[in-house]
Amino acid sequence: MPTSCATKLSARTQYTTPSGRRKTFQSAPTLWQQFKTPFQNSSTATPHSPLPTPHSPPRWLWHGVLALVVVGSLISLFSSARADAWWNKDLSYENPRVAREIGAAPSPIVISDIGDDYTNTGDMISLSYLLNKDIPFVMVNDNVGWVKTEQFHNLIQGRTAFTYRPTKNLRQALEQSYGTMQHLPPERFWRLRQN
Known part of the structure; x- marks a missing residue:
């Protein structure tokens, strides 16, 4: 048995x-x-306790990683809060620099249109918040021939005229009327040369 x-x-x-x-x-x-x-030799272990893994990293290592992530986040937060523009503001990135240039000129006026990528309206609104309220903005519609008229000439007479991110057609019309424009440091930003 x-x-x-x-x-x-x-x-x-x-x-x-x-x-x-x-x-x-x-x-x-x-x-x-x-x-x-x-x-069996442990007084606190239960049958449902997880088995220790032999190659798990020590707890202090994970605490260190967490501390680095938190410190890195705080550094990013403070640096982006103090910046005029940040890397993710692609289209309006140069607006603070352009606003400083326009604001330093005597009696400025800003000329633009819808733009080649159709985003100039938003850029002009963003730019207007950075400038004084008395600086006029002229948004030219599809009729770029208007910049060759006497009415437009009287509008910019005695002012420092800037054009920011104009379409190719507007830039050509302005150059035909006022000659070669002075290109300023930010991309697609010009000053009109008036006689």
């Missing part, structure tokens, strides 16, 4: 064969025995 005795990790089963020989078989450890064994 088979008898069984339990050991720490396995159970041994003994039985006698019909020829009278005794045989012992060792069965594989049960799942409970596999997880119970590492915690």
